[in-house]
Amino acid sequence: MxxxxxxxxxxxxxxxxxxxxxxxxxxxxxxxxxxxxxxxxxxxxxxxxxxxxxxxxxxxxxxxxxxxxxxxxxxxxxxxxxxxxxxxxxxxxxxxxxTETSLMLGLNAAVEGASFLPLAARHGEALAHVRPDLRRVRCPYTDEEQLAIPPLxxxxxxxxxxxxxxxxxxxxxxxxxxxxxxxxxxxxxxxxxxxxxxxxxxxxxxxxxxxxxxxxxxxxxxxxxxxxxxxxxxxxxxxxxxxxxxxxxxxxxxxxxxxxxxxx
Known part of the structure; x- marks a missing residue:
């Protein structure tokens, strides 16, 4: 066969x-x-x-x-x-x-079915300047400002x-x-x-x-x-x-x- x-x-x-x-x-x-x-x-x-x-x-x-x-x-x-x-x-x-981090977060958010994954704002300031579409959120535990990286x-x-x-x-x-x-x-x-x-x-x-x-x-x-x-x-x-x-x-x-x- x-x-x-x-x-x-x-x-x-x-x-x-x-x-x-x-x-x-x-x-x-x-x-x-x-x-x-x-x-x-x-x-x-x-x-x-x-x-x-x-x-x-x-x-x-x-x-x-x-x-x-x-x-x-x-x-x-x-x-x-x-x-x-x-x-x-x-x-x-x-x-x-x-960035390497934002791309990995976006892909992982897609895998996990999450609406976003957080990136500490201090690590994403340069990215935020060229990506005004990225929204800022507050961590409910630390009140730290974060960038919400959407799924990809x-x-x-x-x-x-x-x-x-x-x-x-x-x-x-x-x-x-x-x-x-x-x-x-x-x-x-x-x-x-x-x-x-x-x-x-x-x-x-x-x-x-x-x-x-x-x-x-x-x-x-x-x-x-x-x-x-x-x-x-x-x-x-x-x-x-x-x-x-x-x-x-x-x-x-x-x-x-x-x-x-x-x-x-």
Whole structure:
């Protein structure tokens, strides 16, 4: 009897879940384990959604800004580190600023079903200056002024893993970032993976993400390139530097060419 495909899906089917979504999250960190095959698919096919949430936004965020995929971006760092800025950020985009703390509080509030989680006002003064939407409350125990950080529920989260099985169990490899938290805060989670295996837990391997949290699995070898996905490959720095030199209107074509060149 043939093995069930479980939650296995095509890149196109998985990417389509984000169409018109209120908030889409991309996992990974810096140039590591970013779901770039999905991001390039959106850019190449003109898909649109409202908000992109990232912890740190790199090439994946820049290309989505350049291609007009996301109306706005939410995160606590946007840029390509030592490489500077790419064409998307150079042209400018609508950004909702967060700090590491406020973003984690917002995601945890979504997971817990809380209307807000408190941040001591003294730790959020700079954030409050650029986020007038944040409300101030008084702690009922200490009377201390606090910022009320609202929940950040996610419509769809996309996470790139080193290995996954068809049921949705995944091992990230390398930096785990906050990908499990993104999945917990999301209505749906898609895992793209370098290697598809029969059973991720065989041999006593502990999964970083487990099947109840995962809606779809996409086999996407090289799906984090030109970023890296350890232990399989590191970031392709020359390719990333070439990307930063692109004009904004060339980004969709760049994404299309990379997909046609082998990414699934």
């Amino acid at each position: 043939a093995a069930s495909n479980g939650k296995l899906a095509s890149r196109a089917a998985a990417a389509e879940l984000a169409r018109g979504a209120a908030r889409v999250a991309l996992g990974g960190w810096s140039f590591s384990r970013r779901p770039l095959a999905i991001a390039m698919h959106w850019a190449a096919h003109g898909l649109r959604f409202d908000e992109l949430l990232v912890l740190t936004g790199g090439v994946e965020t820049d290309l989505l800004a350049a291609a007009g995929v996301a109306q706005r971006v939410r995160g606590f760092y946007l840029g390509m580190e030592a490489l500077g800025m790419g064409p998307g950020l150079k042209a400018g985009c609508d950004v909702i600023e967060e 529920p996610i419509t769809v989260a996309y996470v790139h893993a080193w290995r996954a099985d068809r049921r949705g169990n995944a091992v990230f490899g390398g930096h785990r970032a906050a990908d499990r938290l993104l999945a917990l805060a999301a209505q749906r989670t898609v895992v793209t993976c370098e290697e598809l295996v029969d059973d991720i837990t065989a041999g006593g391997v502990e999964a970083d993400l487990t099947e109840p949290l995962v809606s779809m699995v996409v086999h996407a070898p090289g799906g984090a390139k030109p970023g890296g996905c350890l232990p399989d490959y590191e970031a392709d720095w020359p390719a990333l530097l070439d990307y930063t030199a692109l004009e904004r209107d060339a980004v969709a074509g760049w994404a299309r060419a990379r997909l046609e060149g082998g990414a699934r």
